[in-house]
Amino acid sequence: MVKEIESEIDWSEPLENVLPDFSKSGPLDVYRKQCSFNWREMASTLDDEEAIRIKNGLWKKMEQDPLFAHSPVDLSLEEHRISTLKKVFRFQDAVATLERGGETLSRPYSPRGRTVKNVEIATALGQYDWSVCLRRGILLGFFPNAVRGLGTEKHRKYINAAEKLQLTGCIAMTEISHGTNTKAFRTRATFDTRKQKFILHTPDFEAAKCWSANLGKTANYAYILAQLYTPDGECHGLHGFVVPIRDKQMNPLPGVTIGDMGAKIGLNGLDNGFMMFDNYELDIEGLLDKTGTVTPEGTYISPIKDTKKRFSASLGVLSGPRFGIVGLVVANASIAISIAIRYSAVRRQFGPDGSPELPVIEYQMQQCRLFPLLAGCYVFKCFSRYLFDTLFEFILSQFNPDISAEERAVMGAELHGISAAAKPVAGWLARDTVQESREACGGHGYLKAAGIGRLRDDGDSFLTFEGDNNVLLQQASNWLLNVWVNTKREEMATSSPFGAIKFLKNADARLKKKFVFKSREPREDFLQPGAILKAYKWLVCYLLKSTSEKFQGIQASGEDNFTAKNDSQFYHARTLSIVFVENYALDVFWHKFANNEDISWNIRLVLKKLMLIYGLSCLERHAGILYAGGYFSGPKPGRYIRENIIQLCKELKAEAISLVDALAPTDFILNSCLGASDGQVYKHLENAMKQTPGCFEKSKDWVDISKSLYSKL
Amino acid sequence: MVKEIESEIDWSEPLENVLPDFSKSGPLDVYRKQCSFNWREMASTLDDEEAIRIKNGLWKKMEQDPLFAHSPVDLSLEEHRISTLKKVFRFQDAVATLERGGETLSRPYSPRGRTVKNVEIATALGQYDWSVCLRRGILLGFFPNAVRGLGTEKHRKYINAAEKLQLTGCIAMTEISHGTNTKAFRTRATFDTRKQKFILHTPDFEAAKCWSANLGKTANYAYILAQLYTPDGECHGLHGFVVPIRDKQMNPLPGVTIGDMGAKIGLNGLDNGFMMFDNYELDIEGLLDKTGTVTPEGTYISPIKDTKKRFSASLGVLSGPRFGIVGLVVANASIAISIAIRYSAVRRQFGPDGSPELPVIEYQMQQCRLFPLLAGCYVFKCFSRYLFDTLFEFILSQFNPDISAEERAVMGAELHGISAAAKPVAGWLARDTVQESREACGGHGYLKAAGIGRLRDDGDSFLTFEGDNNVLLQQASNWLLNVWVNTKREEMATSSPFGAIKFLKNADARLKKKFVFKSREPREDFLQPGAILKAYKWLVCYLLKSTSEKFQGIQASGEDNFTAKNDSQFYHARTLSIVFVENYALDVFWHKFANNEDISWNIRLVLKKLMLIYGLSCLERHAGILYAGGYFSGPKPGRYIRENIIQLCKELKAEAISLVDALAPTDFILNSCLGASDGQVYKHLENAMKQTPGCFEKSKDWVDISKSLYSKL
Numbered sequence A, B: 001m002v003k004e005i006e007s008e009i010d011w012s013e014p015l016e017n018v019l020p021d022f023s024k025s026g027p028l029d030v031y032r033k034q035c036s037f038n039w040r041e042m043a044s045t046l047d048d049e050e051a052i053r054i055k056n057g058l059w060k061k062m063e064q065d066p067l068f069a070h071s072p073v074d075l076s077l078e079e080h081r082i083s084t085l086k087k088v089f090r091f092q093d094a095v096a097t098l099e100r101g102g103e104t105l106s107r108p109y110s111p112r113g114r115t116v117k118n119v120e121i122a123t124a125l126g127q128y129d130w131s132v133c134l135r136r137g138i139l140l141g142f143f144p145n146a147v148r149g150l151g152t153e154k155h156r157k158y159i160n161a162a163e164k165l166q167l168t169g170c171i172a173m174t175e176i177s178h179g180t181n182t183k184a185f186r187t188r189a190t191f192d193t194r195k196q197k198f199i200l201h202t203p204d205f206e207a208a209k210c211w212s213a214n215l216g217k218t219a220n221y222a223y224i225l226a227q228l229y230t231p232d233g234e235c236h237g238l239h240g241f242v243v244p245i246r247d248k249q250m251n252p253l254p255g256v257t258i259g260d261m262g263a264k265i266g267l268n269g270l271d272n273g274f275m276m277f278d279n280y281e282l283d284i285e286g287l288l289d290k291t292g293t294v295t296p297e298g299t300y301i302s303p304i305k306d307t308k309k310r311f312s313a314s315l316g317v318l319s320g321p322r323f324g325i326v327g328l329v330v331a332n333a334s335i336a337i338s339i340a341i342r343y344s345a346v347r348r349q350f351g352p353d354g355s356p357e358l359p360v361i362e363y364q365m366q367q368c369r370l371f372p373l374l375a376g377c378y379v380f381k382c383f384s385r386y387l388f389d390t391l392f393e394f395i396l397s398q399f400n401p402d403i404s405a406e407e408r409a410v411m412g413a414e415l416h417g418i419s420a421a422a423k424p425v426a427g428w429l430a431r432d433t434v435q436e437s438r439e440a441c442g443g444h445g446y447l448k449a450a451g452i453g454r455l456r457d458d459g460d461s462f463l464t465f466e467g468d469n470n471v472l473l474q475q476a477s478n479w480l481l482n483v484w485v486n487t488k489r490e491e492m493a494t495s496s497p498f499g500a501i502k503f504l505k506n507a508d509a510r511l512k513k514k515f516v517f518k519s520r521e522p523r524e525d526f527l528q529p530g531a532i533l534k535a536y537k538w539l540v541c542y543l544l545k546s547t548s549e550k551f552q553g554i555q556a557s558g559e560d561n562f563t564a565k566n567d568s569q570f571y572h573a574r575t576l577s578i579v580f581v582e583n584y585a586l587d588v589f590w591h592k593f594a595n596n597e598d599i600s601w602n603i604r605l606v607l608k609k610l611m612l613i614y615g616l617s618c619l620e621r622h623a624g625i626l627y628a629g630g631y632f633s634g635p636k637p638g639r640y641i642r643e644n645i646i647q648l649c650k651e652l653k654a655e656a657i658s659l660v661d662a663l664a665p666t667d668f669i670l671n672s673c674l675g676a677s678d679g680q681v682y683k684h685l686e687n688a689m690k691q692t693p694g695c696f697e698k699s700k701d702w703v704d705i706s707k708s709l710y711s712k713l
């Protein structure tokens, strides 16, 4: 299966060759000519040049490789899975080649560079097919990271083997009746002193591990979470284990039952499986013993005394990927919005009497439906790059002796709060972008060949895994409320290591502010990023205050903590987490990108417009709160926000195609008859339909059926 | 293929047998016991008893018939289509049997009864599989109706044959480059006096007919729209033609090229096709000549002088189905919400310390995510029944000599405006309901066996066909604005035959009103349906006024009508159409159902709660406008609306399962391992997974690949 891939990336190739110019003659050219900036410069603002080279290099390789050719017919579940797996392995070569290319040019990766590269590869691969991306991510990332996180020196061999793909791993945490509430997992690992083994056991089907990706058909090792019992019958809470589950012939080992979960809404190249243990005997070394171990005599010993903390430590390692998901969902949405905007610039429908029909992108409706979503993709794409840097800073901090454990804990808490809010908000932005893009393409958007269906079906899963979106928002608001009611709020805000809550320092003063018009032309007040960010900071403070009051009110009425938390969610804590992260994303986008003097002026002008469009559209949705809370009054704020959105979208029309050019993957990856960069929609549509196998064939079955029916007319 | 179906409906069977009680021992029982009403009584409030018998009768027959057994594996495109078609034909028998059953009991259908029956059958069938419903609808409904609408006596034979399924028809209007802008279709029908034939010709691929359902593989006749040309080269606008397109062997006739459009996002049991004519010769009788004809000498004659009107007449016949779609999308959403709510009552996750975990339906978050959507389904289900009656009244009016043509025109315009707003708003409600239901089921909701994926994929198409949702909203607002600026507005409002715009009579007075609290407990003011309806009427008037001012402002600045229309859409005309129909639906739901004294008190109490929940949730979304326009001021209105929604949802928890029981189809039709009425989620989940073919089989391909990989650990 493993073939040599010849071509290698030439790191000295001019960027113009990596990102070649688009066709100058197609129907999109008229819009490309209107734009105020260079799309290639925009592309290199969105991504590091290195990232651009890596992803475009990989895409080129994939395009040349028959294994990656798009199938004209639907594959069966089994075919889809095997083909996905082959791609994961083939990709391994491509990556190796790339690295060699890199090394030839003496480009040894820094730890950060290596991580950037991995993120880029994951994204580039996901834009081709999310099943390939996720399978690879679990084999090479999640599994070894999970073992690294909880394991000790003796487990290094698993990590090494996994990273060379000599071991295929899966993560088996979720059980049939417990996903979100991890603490309640019921799989048991009881230590048997006589055998010197852990006896893994699944009490019933409801405790079966499930949803584990790669488990259904592929994995020979599993990282599992189970409740550790000592022979005295005491439970020491959840612990991680690395467990061999299949032999070389891929038969489940004795005591293990494994099944495939079958067809899903999407991601069908991925084999999610379920698994039950029947008094399965695991070598003692299978326990990942960083946070606790069992002596040969069966006594539990742990460096961490508090079981709660032990539990947190065991889950902490798995919270990083949420940041990754922000980038992945934006990459998914970027494809959809690129298809919809390019198609809208080509598709003509209606026009003024006697004139040629207009491309539908000329209509206010189409602009205002699509451009705020495009702006959202830009904001969250840049935000996800920034998040990645914060994460990296955090990871490096552990090697920095100047940073105390306490400081690290504060950093960790802030990152956790940010990621718990960013993943859902980005996920829903992506969901809505994909759906609106589908609808914006009218009937032809419903064709499979339009390429939007797969984005919806696969992308949907991101709303649920790595933490259900709605539950994550609760975690984010818990953190925010903790800060809010803490007597050291001012101090915490000041030290906010990533700056997400610095503005809480003068929250009381902020809450007293009202929006006042300052410019002579009042509409223009809402064209100031500062005004939007101020309104947002008021919003966050207002919701913190009202949520916290709500919570205390319920407590005061005699309810317990659990009830008070649950009963202050909707319209309170939930909205709080959403506005918190919208504010932070806008803040980052403005300060680090749109207002960053390292970026050229004309690029920044467009980024500013995007910031305004996304910011105002979000504020518009929160107008009810801004009014009810007294920050806004009178008809003007609502009216000017709306008028500005409409006006800005109108102005963005000239930029939209180039913005999409800078965001979209290559045509091969985009894989849409409506969204190709040459704008030849009808030619591609014709090819797509006519090349479908059986397009012109008649249905034999139907000929038979129809014989008995037809009357002579 | 056609088998006898033995069992027949027994019209005298007690309703208790048709809608048998649910299991009393399952996990849903605790909630069933809490509710304040009888679910069977609710079911007969939602549907006529006759409708209940019909749909349950059909569902039972389907369940007994192996042809309708749910396939455990995905069918290929070809298999899916043939199986769908077989079901359409089998269904024909079932319907016949039912009718016989009806007649035995001397239940001759009235015209209304017959239509109710057809609507019920379509819905019942669609809930099983939307492809079956739509294929049947086109064969037996759309096609003959289209011919009836534009044809004359000589075309009756086509209608008769179609209704007996001795002819398989399709509707071919849409072209590759024109869908919404029907006027611009480019297929030509040129009369040739020598041959006494119409020469049908497709100038290029962009003018190919496409998307035509049943065309890909099945149809032997097409209803097409083409531009009629007389030999003198003059174009007389769009006309309908009935055109034989395939011979008995299902080969396209000479001069016709037909292709299948291939895989789609959903509805893959339906064979959408494309078609081109190459100087195809059509007998003169093929012209549907109600609105115009050509003499043998080639002169065009028409009873309607104005080409514009002629065009409208030719499209009018096709606007009825939009009302039908309101019912269909609600039926689709009802399945999703039933699955999500039942699952939420069984799925336990977290709980207060030391107590058993709580079903997630106990959480405010889950309640407030799902119940407003459930309420929306109830409101729109009842609304669609009412719409059906208005449509029927309109149809009957043509036989009523007391109703003048002018009066009919007013009725027609109002119905068109209502349907153009109702179809999109119901469609998006359904879309959001399906999506939220998917997310509310967490990971297991992502399984195909959960049954929500098909609802999303098939249901998505409703947003586009029978008029793109966004374009339809423009048509609705055009009508409303016409009424608004008309000097006879008062008169028009007074005569509003269906009452949708009666309240415009005193619009000026309404616009001066502000919301004032009246009760001693101000929160309670928002528990009055009257208060919600008043706020809504203010909203509609406010948006009418501001949209109309916006429009006139643009005109005054020198822009033409076309531009002024387009530039007053977003946040104006579009929102106007939405609030208009939300108001009307709530109005109808309140006056004809929740406040209808023919309905028993305890049922009405629950309906009132649903009205409040849906109404307040919608108002909450419009709070920004209500504040900006000055109808609301201060923090209280916003706050009380939100608090009421939360409180009402909490109260509805006790009713939710029974509300769903009254709404959901039978378990066989629901076809979800998460949503079965016995609540045995984990048992069904286990069966679904274990019964998937290949669940426990290993992948041979993978065994081969893996051999070369594994190192010894």
Ligand SMILES: Cc1cc2nc3c(=O)[nH]c(=O)nc-3n(C[C@H](O)[C@H](O)[C@H](O)COP(=O)(O)OP(=O)(O)OC[C@H]3O[C@@H](n4cnc5c(N)ncnc54)[C@H](O)[C@@H]3O)c2cc1C
Binding pocket: A171, A172, A173, A174, A177, A178, A179, A180, A181, A210, A211, A212, A213, A267, A272, A461, A464, A465, A466, A467, A468, A470, A471, B347, B349, B350, B360, B363, B365, B366, B439, B440, B441, B442, B443, B444, B446
């Ligand atoms: C494609 C896919 C791949 C996956 N891969 C893996 C894998 O490799 N390994 C693995 O271990 N797992 C995997 N999972 C499982 C995934 O992690 C879980 O599905 C996810 O964590 C959600 O948990 P759940 O399904 O138990 O949802 P539930 O917690 O059951 O959620 C159901 C509903 O209840 C709500 N809810 C839950 N708790 C509360 C609360 N306290 N308050 C209010 N509402 C609440 C949720 O919002 C949701 O609406 C995968 C899932 C999918 C879909």
Ligand SMILES: Cc1cc2nc3c(=O)[nH]c(=O)nc-3n(C[C@H](O)[C@H](O)[C@H](O)COP(=O)(O)OP(=O)(O)OC[C@H]3O[C@@H](n4cnc5c(N)ncnc54)[C@H](O)[C@@H]3O)c2cc1C
Binding pocket: A347, A349, A350, A360, A363, A365, A366, A439, A440, A441, A442, A443, A444, A446, B171, B172, B173, B174, B177, B178, B179, B180, B181, B210, B211, B212, B213, B267, B272, B461, B464, B465, B466, B467, B468, B470, B471
């Ligand atoms: C499953 C399916 C079945 C179908 N079956 C049939 C059939 O049997 N027979 C048949 O003839 N057709 C059929 N159709 C075609 C269907 O009727 C058209 O797709 C539909 O009318 C939309 O038209 P369109 O595709 O041209 O959209 P377009 O008009 O091209 O819409 C593209 C985008 O432009 C926007 N837009 C268009 N005009 C304006 C404007 N003036 N202002 C602002 N925005 C605008 C739309 O909102 C949309 O976002 C079917 C379609 C589907 C998906």
